[in-house]
Amino acid sequence: MPDLELIPHTKRRKMTKARAAKIFLREQGQCYLCKRKLRVGVDSYQIEHPVPLALGGSDADEDLRVVCIPCHKSKTATDAASKAKRDRLVTAGLKTAKRSKFQSRGFAKAEPQRSATRPIIKRERTDA
Numbered sequence: 001m002p003d004l005e006l007i008p009h010t011k012r013r014k015m016t017k018a019r020a021a022k023i024f025l026r027e028q029g030q031c032y033l034c035k036r037k038l039r040v041g042v043d044s045y046q047i048e049h050p051v052p053l054a055l056g057g058s059d060a061d062e063d064l065r066v067v068c069i070p071c072h073k074s075k076t077a078t079d080a081a082s083k084a085k086r087d088r089l090v091t092a093g094l095k096t097a098k099r100s101k102f103q104s105r106g107f108a109k110a111e112p113q114r115s116a117t118r119p120i121i122k123r124e125r126t127d128a
Helices: 017-026 069-091
Strands: 045-048 065-068
Touching: 017 045, 017 065, 045 069, 065 069
Parallel strands: none
Antiparallel strands: 045 065
């Protein structure tokens, strides 16, 4: 089990076409999970972090791999489960603030307003 401490946010760099092509050529167009050979323009592929950023991975080009869509979907589901488990373990010792058992009395109840049913009383003006 790796160290259980909070991992700071890793900023992602933008994935440009040139950056993706460079990674694709370095990996020789092969899915790193199932080893299937992928063809540009024919097969769908994505660039992926073998160690997710949320689990301490890096966004450097050396830490990115080519992966086919089916493999990427299953790995993403596994990564999400790993992240959730890790987050549960890290935050298990953290306590949330408890609500106070004391409660204020609140405001006094106002008399119900019945101005629409009360007769209108005209007051006489006294000009002094």
